Amino acid sequence: MxxxxxxxxxxxxxxxxxxxPGHKNGRLVSSFFANPFLYDITEIPGADNLHEPREIIKNTQEALRRYYGSQKSYILVNGSTSGIYAAVMASASPGETLIVSRESHRSIYSALMLGGIQASYIYPESDDHSGANLEVTLEKVKEAFEKTPGAKGLVITSPTFLGILSPVREIADYLHGLDKILIVDEAHGAHLKMMGQNHQGSLCQGADLVIHSLHKTLPVLTQGSALHLNSHRVDQDKLESLLNIHQTSSPSYVIMASLDLGLKLMEEExxxxxxxxxxxxxxxxxxxxxxxxxxxxxxxxxxxxxxxxxxxxxxxxxxxxxxxxxxxxxxxxxxxxxxxxxxxxxxxxxxxxxxxxxxxxxxxxxxxxxINPRDYGTIKYIRPDGRKSLREAFYSRLTWVPLSKAEGLASARMIIPYPPGIPLIVPGEVFSGAVIERIHQMIALEYNVLGIKEKNRLVSVAVIEEEN
Structure with a gap:
């Protein structure tokens, strides 16, 4: 098949x-896509150009800006990942540091690696009963910046995959007092503005850069996303140049059209x-x-x-x-x-x-x-020790070793339960007994674990060769 x-x-x-995706099998907007090939075109006259929009794409991006209340909004056709890459790399230069909430999506770590940016982590508390990572508190943010005052900014995820929201207004006010940048991965929160909840999204609470995966919760085709700039602290020209680097040079007009349709639906209803x-x-x-x-x-x-x-x-x-x-x-x-x-x-x-x-x-x-015969009890949040930076570790020579023999060695690749895509360990972090045990638990629980090799029930992981 x-x-x-x-x-x-x-x-x-x-x-x-x-x-x-949020369209739930094509509800609300399906009539437009009876023949998607009709709208699958390229940058011919009248179709504009995503990388230098002047006409129809510019108008839709302006509508996005008005709806969400940003200074400028950008359509993303490579999912939120491309927006995260641009946001992270526009906020810090190679060798500089960002504070990062450790429950971030894999794309955050990829952006740090690509940009040669150092990371200092915040570890949110977790709820023992549900296993949910909780909000990033202002207290933890203050502790992180007191420890690393030279950091250029903070990256958090709100809402989390399980829907937990962080106090963005408090955090933004504190960071802006230090002239720091706040990036919010709000991939799972593009719908918040229309919900009438107390938390109507991070843009209205002062975040500098916000990334939305509209396709996750709204009637938009998969990969239809947006990046919002809401600050003078970020170099707009650099941000746009990075978007041009990380987005495809052949953007899908079908995806862009679906985003426009979803946006019109939000505006009107x-x-x-x-x-x-x-x-x-x-x-x-x-x-x-x-x-x-x-x-x-x-x-x-x-x-x-x-x-x-x-x-x-x-x-x-x-x-x-x-x-x-x-x-x-x-x-x-x-x-x-x-x-x-x-x-x-x-x-x-x-x-x-x-x-x-x-x-x-x-x-x-x-x-x-x-009834689950396997009771692993409470699984605590694991905090691996770091030995090398993400970029240095990724480009180091690697070798594959049995997981059972990896304790004390530095990982050369991310190991990621998917979904939700939050790495258990990233390049440069050290395999501890707790990490190894958790990987075995995930395999037993039939998680889809990326970054490992399995053959004849033997699990292998990539480690930095010089550490072996």
Whole structure:
């Protein structure tokens, strides 16, 4: 079976989508794409040019700027990754330092490596029961800059993959008092502005650079994203030059058109659709109240649209098997299961019927058959020691060794459970017994772990050769 056959097979299942992308199988904007090849063109007269926009692309970027309230906004067709590369490398030069929240997406570390930028890490607290990394607090930010006062700025993720929001306003005010830059990877928060929540996004709270993956939660095709500049502290010319480097020279007009359509929908109906989604979620929470096995992750600062199902105290559900069962028996596809929970990405394209089907299925499942026989207890956040910079480690000679023999050696590559794409270890960090144990746990839990090799049940990892 090849790609076309596989996609047709998935489409034939008519799945109820609680996963990315946010258009949920083409709802709300599908009529435009009856024949996408009609709009798949290149930079001919009338089509403008993404790398020097003067006409239709410029107008859409201006509409993005107005909607989100930035100084300038840029369309991204390579996903948020290209925007993160540009934002990070525009904020610090080779050899300079950025403070980085250690639960950042893999693209942040790639940007640091490409730019030759040093990283000093903040480690957020975590919730033992749900396994969620919590918000980056102002106290931790202050500690980090007192320790590394020469750092050029801070990179945080808000909301996190599990929907936890950081106090961006407090952090931005503090950093701007030091004339530092705040970059917010808000890939999972492009929808916040229309939700009427207390936290309506990082731009209105003073962040200097914000990156949005509109495709994750809004009716936009995959890779349709945006970078927003909101500060005089960042060199705009340098930022735009870096975007031209990191974005493809053959941008997809179909992706750009889908972003424009999604933006128009938000401009015209966003408030109504946002309120409807929150009402559906409230009804779902009511329907799930009293469930004997499951409860929803709750936190004082949380994106209300991100649903994370976790165990009630004393229960031990195998969430990997639950995800599989929901797909097989009820045509419901979740975003991601992990050892502590099940992540459901909701959006304005989800209907009341979707949520009813989900709650009905969760009540119908026989959870006694889904008890997890493997109890790893509380898995604490691991803080590997660093021995070399990301760039130096990546370009060092490497060799592959059995994972069982890697303790004390420096990694030459990222090892990443995917999703959500947060590296467990990055180049230059040292394999500890805790890291090795966690990798074995992830394999046992059937995580998709990138950066390892498996052959005949032997797991190997890349280490810096001179360390071996």
């Amino acid at each position: 090849r790609i076309e056959d596989g996609l047709k097979k998935i489409a034939s299942e008519r799945l109820i989508s609680f996963h990315m 966003g408030d109504v659709l946002g309120k409807a989604l929150l009402n559906h979620i409230d009804d779902f929470k009511t329907a799930m109240a009293g469930h004997p096995y499951l409860q929803l992750l709750t936190h004082p600062s949380q994106d209300l649209t991100r649903l994370v199902l976790v165990n009630r105290r004393g229960k031990r559900t195998d969430f990997n098997r639950l995800e599989t069962l929901l797909r097989k028996e009820y045509r419901i596809q979740a975003e991601y299961s992990y050892d502590k929970g099940l992540v459901l990405i909701t959006g304005i394209a989800n209907t009341r019927e979707d949520f009813t089907a989900l709650s009905d299925a969760l009540w119908a499942v026989d959870f006694e058959k889904l």
